[in-house]
Amino acid sequence: MEIWNSHFECMERNGLKHIQTERLRETVERVYFNVPYYRNKMQQAGLGPESIQSIDDLAKLPFTTKTDLRDNYPFSLFAVPMSEIVRIHASSGTTGKPTVVGYTRNDISTWSEVMARTLTSAGANRHDFIQIAYGYGLFTGGLGLHYGGEKIGASVIPISGGNTTRQIQLMRDFGSTVLACTPSYALFLAEAIAESGIKREELRLKVGVFGAEPWTENMRREIEDKLKIKALDIYGLSEVIGPGVASECLSQSGLHINEDHFYPEIIDPETLKVLPPGLTGELVFTTITKEGLPLIRYRTRDLTSLNYEKCKCGRTLVRMNKCLGRSDDMLIIRGVNLFPSQVETVLLEMSGITPHYLLIVDRINNLDTLELKVEVEEAFFMDKISQLEAVRQKLQNNLENSIGLSIKVTFVEPKGIVRSEGKAVRVVDKRKF
Amino acid sequence: MIIPQLSVFLENKTGRLTEVLEVLGEENIRITALSVADTSEFGILRLIVSDPDKARAILKKHDFTVNLTEVISVMAPSEAKFYAKILKILSDLEISVEYTYAFSIGDKSVIILRCSNSDKAIEGLKKHEMELIKASDLYKI
Numbered sequence: 034m035e036i037w038n039s040h041f042e043c044m045e046r047n048g049l050k051h052i053q054t055e056r057l058r059e060t061v062e063r064v065y066f067n068v069p070y071y072r073n074k075m076q077q078a079g080l081g082p083e084s085i086q087s088i089d090d091l092a093k094l095p096f097t098t099k100t101d102l103r104d105n106y107p108f109s110l111f112a113v114p115m116s117e118i119v120r121i122h123a124s125s126g127t128t129g130k131p132t133v134v135g136y137t138r139n140d141i142s143t144w145s146e147v148m149a150r151t152l153t154s155a156g157a158n159r160h161d162f163i164q165i166a167y168g169y170g171l172f173t174g175g176l177g178l179h180y181g182g183e184k185i186g187a188s189v190i191p192i193s194g195g196n197t198t199r200q201i202q203l204m205r206d207f208g209s210t211v212l213a214c215t216p217s218y219a220l221f222l223a224e225a226i227a228e229s230g231i232k233r234e235e236l237r238l239k240v241g242v243f244g245a246e247p248w249t250e251n252m253r254r255e256i257e258d259k260l261k262i263k264a265l266d267i268y269g270l271s272e273v274i275g276p277g278v279a280s281e282c283l284s285q286s287g288l289h290i291n292e293d294h295f296y297p298e299i300i301d302p303e304t305l306k307v308l309p310p311g312l313t314g315e316l317v318f319t320t321i322t323k324e325g326l327p328l329i330r331y332r333t334r335d336l337t338s339l340n341y342e343k344c345k346c347g348r349t350l351v352r353m354n355k356c357l358g359r360s361d362d363m364l365i366i367r368g369v370n371l372f373p374s375q376v377e378t379v380l381l382e383m384s385g386i387t388p389h390y391l392l393i394v395d396r397i398n399n400l401d402t403l404e405l406k407v408e409v410e411e412a413f414f415m416d417k418i419s420q421l422e423a424v425r426q427k428l429q430n431n432l433e434n435s436i437g438l439s440i441k442v443t444f445v446e447p448k449g450i451v452r453s454e455g456k457a458v459r460v461v462d463k464r465k466f
Numbered sequence: 467m468i469i470p471q472l473s474v475f476l477e478n479k480t481g482r483l484t485e486v487l488e489v490l491g492e493e494n495i496r497i498t499a500l501s502v503a504d505t506s507e508f509g510i511l512r513l514i515v516s517d518p519d520k521a522r523a524i525l526k527k528h529d530f531t532v533n534l535t536e537v538i539s540v541m542a543p544s545e546a547k548f549y550a551k552i553l554k555i556l557s558d559l560e561i562s563v564e565y566t567y568a569f570s571i572g573d574k575s576v577i578i579l580r581c582s583n584s585d586k587a588i589e590g591l592k593k594h595e596m597e598l599i600k601a602s603d604l605y606k607i
Contacts, residue, residue: 409475409508409531410531411533414473414475414531414533415533416473416510416512416533416535416580417503417510417564417565417580418503418504418510421508421510422505443507444475444477444507444508445477446475446476446482446530446531447529447530448529449477
């Protein structure tokens with residue numbers, strides 16, 4: 034199995050710790066002097082850059098959350114002047130305000146490097162054809178894979194998401210060998226290929242790198258069985274860099290975290306204490322090389338555990354297990370982050386009130402579907418069918434514009450949504466993970 | 467001349483209409499006219515009842531979404547040409563009819579109309595000597 038950067042990926046752990054310490058100290062100094070938000074927070078905690086002498090001192094530093102990103106919207110957490118920023122990406126936030134990330138030229142180079150590692154660990158090289166069916170645009174998926182693919186010298190096919198007929202046609206005609214998309218879209222494609230009458234022998238596909246949404250071992254088996262490929266899990270979040278934070282190698286035994294760039298901790302989401310290796314808790318990242326948007330102890334809300342044993346592929350980088358869930362109410366639908374509070378905001382803007390609602394997430398024919406049941410209140414009840422339909426249509430449009438997902442709105446009678454004791458149930462997720 | 471009509475939101479499932487009528491029946495509400503407009507998912511029940519305020523309160527107590535809307539009512543012979551004439555009068559006045567329903571008693575029809583402008587509609591119909599029905603009279607039918 035090829036390794037893109039064996040110096041770092043297979044580094045002896047003591048040496049790695051030394052490098053992490055160096056890089057952390059530089060990062061802390063940089064954010065202390067360049068980002069007022071971090072300086073204030075550190076001063077409040079009675080800390081200065083000199084308080085962090087080793088990577089073991091990291092736990093002294095305060096956490097950063099998505100709310101902090103929102104409060105500093107759009108650029109206040111950037112640690113460099115805007116003239117140094119060469120790229121801006123954004124993903125949806127909790128209240129409709131997107132989470133904004135900025136990259137310097139060096140950050141783009143780091144991102145390309147970690148994506149090159151990801152693709153190499155999936156067995157890809159300059160002779161491969163990589164079909165990138167992740168969305169391009171503000172979402173980090175498409176461009177992240179793209180730069181990594183070019184870096185390893187593969188032939189990149191930037192087809193982006195959707196248009197399944199064309200995906201299949203080019204997959205056959207160009208001889209794509211690597212497929213990059215969400216796992217649910219991979220399954221959808223598998224079935225579309227079966228229906229298209231194209232024979233497996235006509236395709237040269239050998240491996241898929243799938244991420245941006247949670248998936249199970251069952252889904253992996255199904256994809257591998259239907260597409261006759263190796264299906265690998267990749268992990269990333271735009272705040273940290275995008276895809277490329279961690280990825281599985283061909284031995285499929287956990288996702289190697291590029292910890293010479295992104296330092297992971299596992300904390301108890303309740304007590305916020307760091308947990309010993311092997312225990313399951315919330316994954317926290319500190320970026321130790323990023324320039325544009327360095328993050329100190331960023332709470333991902335993803336629940337997982339870490340394994341520090343050397344992998345049989347030869348890499349020494351720590352492995353994270355598949356994410357088990359979230360410590361908040363965020364949903365990942367077709368790779369898009371969705372908080373129920375975003376739906377609430379749209380409802381409030383539209384009717385001036387917050388009616389009872391229920392989001393129902395399902396997976397039909399391998400694609401996530403969203404239905405929003407809304408109890409009809411007098412405030413927006415109209416006596417004419419066409420008017421009521423117009424209200425429903427407007428609500429659907431507003432939701433799609435603000436969230437970036439199509440949601441089917443259904444009106445139900447008051448009390449049509451079952452009340453629960455205690456915290457209101459806003460989401461029913463019927464997907465099986 | 468303006469008649470208050472109750473509009474009730476209903477999901478399109480069996481038993482919902484029965485429930486509305488049962489709760490109104492328990493409180494001895496009399497129904498003069500009723501019509502349902504529906505789509506595959508939901509319906510709007512329109513009712514003209516003896517005591518609209520009371521009926522509205524009862525339905526709200528039972529968790530129905532209810533609105534009061536204004537309609538007008540005309541009594542005319544049951545022949546189609548009279549219905550047509552009423553609609554023609556309104557369209558000539560550029561009043562749009564959002565919906566209408568009717569029932570007949572003997573050789574007469576009681577026509578309920580929801581118009582874009584009720585006052586203008588009443589005035590126009592009176593001018594053409596149409597027989598408008600008052601709410602209090604309608605409840606006695």
